[in-house]
Amino acid sequence: MEPTLTIRDRRFRLHTPEAAIHAAISKVAETINRDYAEAERPLLLVTLNGAFVFAGELFRQLDGPFEVAFVKLSSYGSGVTSSGNVTVDIPPTTDIRGRDVIIAEDVVDTGNTVHELHAMLTACGARSIRVATLLLKPETYYNRPERPDPLPVDYVALESEPVFIIGYGMDYDGLGRNLGALYAVCDE
Numbered sequence: 001m002e003p004t005l006t007i008r009d010r011r012f013r014l015h016t017p018e019a020a021i022h023a024a025i026s027k028v029a030e031t032i033n034r035d036y037a038e039a040e041r042p043l044l045l046v047t048l049n050g051a052f053v054f055a056g057e058l059f060r061q062l063d064g065p066f067e068v069a070f071v072k073l074s075s076y077g078s079g080v081t082s083s084g085n086v087t088v089d090i091p092p093t094t095d096i097r098g099r100d101v102i103i104a105e106d107v108v109d110t111g112n113t114v115h116e117l118h119a120m121l122t123a124c125g126a127r128s129i130r131v132a133t134l135l136l137k138p139e140t141y142y143n144r145p146e147r148p149d150p151l152p153v154d155y156v157a158l159e160s161e162p163v164f165i166i167g168y169g170m171d172y173d174g175l176g177r178n179l180g181a182l183y184a185v186c187d188e
């Protein structure tokens with residue numbers, strides 16, 4: 001695990017080591033297993049691209065008749081700030097009607113993505129919708145004047161200060177998703 005690294009024009013520092021990530025994901029899995037012990041056919045809906053690493057590790061630790069499906073949303077492009085417009089690149093890959101859905105996110109930051117997806121799943125007739133994320137940035141998510149009543153984020157593995165993070169599925173300009181630890185940008 002390098003203490004610092006460079007990707008393109010940016011320098012990043014180690015933020016969360018691998019072991020802490022694994023432990024945090026296992027805790028989330030335990031809680032979900034408790035909460036969904038009686039559920040019939042719950043669905044883990046993975047938001048591509050970023051959430052696939054987190055969701056893969058989480059899904060392997062879920063008990064019972066869980067299914068997995070995917071949706072692809074994007075709003076960041078190649079930079080470190082949200083465009084504010086969430087584009088649906090691939091709609092949910094399975095029928096959502098009547099399903100108990102857990103959205104799997106890599107990071108909840110402004111919350112634009114998760115709110116857009118929640119609205120879409122509600123319109124599709126989901127029976128229940130919860131959110132699981134590897135990383136939540138509470139200061140950013142809960143302090144938005146345009147959204148005084150944000151959705152609950154039900155399962156949070158890790159929290160972070162408002163800084164751009166890469167690794168474990170999260171990218172900077174397409175790179176860094178394969179890092180096993182989380183790294184924070186240095187020069188913001």
Ligand SMILES: O=P(O)(O)OC[C@H]1O[C@H](OP(=O)(O)OP(=O)(O)O)[C@H](O)[C@@H]1O
Pocket residue numbers: 047048049050051073074075076077082105106107108109110111112113114170171
């Ligand atoms: O809370 P928000 O501010 O909406 O940010 C969270 C979203 O940003 C990233 O997606 P991105 O648009 O970068 O696409 P990617 O998953 O393909 O990297 C990330 O994967 C989340 O889905």
Ligand SMILES: Nc1nc2[nH]cnc2c(=O)[nH]1
Pocket residue numbers: 076107108109110163164165166170171172
């Ligand atoms: N890679 C990456 N994508 C994000 N999307 C929203 N916040 C972030 C972040 O901190 N890192």
